Amino acid sequence: MDFLYGIAPVHQALLANKRSLKRLWVKPGKPSPKLQELLRAAQKAGMKAETADLNFIANKVKGKNHQGVLLECGNLPTLDLQDWVDSLGPEARLLMLDQIEDPQNVGGMLRTAAFLGMNAALMLRSKSSPLTPTVSKASAGAMESFPIIQVTNLAEAIRFLQSNEFFIYGADLSAESVDYRSVDPSSRAGLVMGNEGSGLRSLTQKRCDQLVEIPRQGPMESLNVGVAAGLLMAHFTRRP
Missing domain, CATH: 3.40.1280.10 (SPOUT methyltransferase, trefoil knot domain)
Incomplete structure (x- = not known):
C-alpha cells in the first residue's frame, strides 16, 4: 500500500488507473484550477474526495511537500x-x-x-x-x-x-x-x-x-x- 502525495502524482495516478484506488484526501478550502482538474479525474475514476486537515496529510507523508493532496492506493504494477x-x-x-x-x-x-x-x-x-x-x-x-x-x-x-x-x-x-x-x-x-x-x-x-x-x-x-x-x-x- 502506498500514500501518494502532491497534485501531479495523484492526478496522473487517477488518470492512468493502474493502481487500486482506496481513499483520496484534499485540504479544505476553495480548490485551485489544478486541484479542480484532479477532482474531476477522481470523479471519473469513481472516487469521492474527503476533506482532511493539513496536519493529517503531513503526518502521513512525514512532512514532505504534499500540496494538500493525499491518495491511498495499491502498489504500482510493472510490465513483464x-x-x-x-x-x-x-x-x-x-x-x-x-x-x-x-x-x-x-x-x-x-x-x-x-x-x-x-x-x-x-x-x-x-x-x-x-x-x-x-x-x-x-x-x-x-x-x-x-x-x-x-x-x-x-x-x-x-x-x-x-x-x-x-x-x-x-x-x-x-x-x-x-x-x-x-x-x-x-x-x-x-x-x-x-x-x-x-x-x-x-x-x-x-x-x-x-x-x-x-x-x-x-x-x-x-x-x-x-x-x-x-x-x-x-x-x-x-x-x-
Whole structure:
C-alpha cells in the first residue's frame, strides 16, 4: 500500500488507473484550477474526495511537500519484459537503469524519458531505488503512466533484448567509449545508465554492444546521472 502525495502524482495516478484506488484526501478550502482538474479525474475514476486537515496529510507523508493532496492506493504494477517486447513495432527506445539508488534521480529520468518519447524504462527489482511515492513526486507523476519494466538480472535482460534485435548502448567513461554524437542509434536501441557513484558494473559493460560518453568541455569532471541521461536520451530520440 502506498500514500501518494502532491497534485501531479495523484492526478496522473487517477488518470492512468493502474493502481487500486482506496481513499483520496484534499485540504479544505476553495480548490485551485489544478486541484479542480484532479477532482474531476477522481470523479471519473469513481472516487469521492474527503476533506482532511493539513496536519493529517503531513503526518502521513512525514512532512514532505504534499500540496494538500493525499491518495491511498495499491502498489504500482510493472510490465513483464517478454510481454513488452512482444507488443513492439520495428522501432523502440528503452532507458535501462543499472543500480540507480537515488529516488530523485530515478524520478527525474522517468520524467525526461516520458517527455522525450522513450518507449519504456527498465529497472532492477533490487539494489536500486524502489518505485516509491518519492520517485513519483520527483517524476512529476510520470511514473504513474510511463511503461516501467522490472527485472531481477540486468545481464540476462540485455541478452534477451539483443536476441530481439536490440542494440544496447552503455553510458560509461572508458577507453572503449565513443562520443555519443557520433552514434546513429539502431531501430531498436537500449540505453543503460549506471550507478551514481560507480557507474556501470563490469558485467554490464561487457554485455553492451557499444559504450558511449559525453565529452567534457569544461573544468567539471562529471555530470549528474540524470542530466547525462537527459542529454543522451535527447540524442537517441531525435527525429530526422
